[in-house]
Amino acid sequence: MFVLVNLKTYPCDPVEVAAAVRDVNDATDARLAVAPQAAHIERVAETGVETWAQHVDAIEHGSNTGHALAESVADAGAVGTLINHSERRLKLADIDGAVRAAKRADLETIVCANNPAQIGAAAALGPDAVAVEPPALIGTGTPVSQADPDVVENAVEAAANVDSSVSVLCGAGISTGDDVVAAGDLGAEGVLLASGVAKADDPQSALEDLVEPL
């Protein structure tokens, strides 16, 4: 399973969490990575952890004030990027452009979507993976894999109907190893999670618990 820890803009120490993700990754068969804010990518990547961006824009070098250029994110040390997270929604044309920009910079891509219908559309854009995250469950501690298993199964089916090479992840409310196992049982190849680690008093022990059954 792939476990991607999204730090959002939580007030955690990104380097401390990154070091914990790195250490737990080294002690498990699961693949762990972290997605810090853009301003923290370089410091996080220096820990040696697999580092992802939370967003890139559908732009090239040029006059794009305030945008996130895929090449700059990659230069800072990211190896992949989320696109269209529920908290950073894009228009369809911009999702398409962001996937192309990320590919141009050799970044792995996960396009997020709210529901299985959107997952099908996202898979058609040719990302490496898609992630279904029902917004109503994000940050609640109620895991999508247990509260709404149909949404995960239907997302897996929707992506497979469009392009069977696109992996499916799920996220929202995931905080325990049982939640991750349940996601895998529903056909997800990984999970996105945030508050369960970024808001934990002890992120390292939260991560250890999370990967323990994997």
Ligand SMILES: O=C(CO)COP(=O)(O)O
């Ligand atoms: O949005 C998420 C990951 O990208 C999920 O957030 P929570 O794990 O806090 O529900």
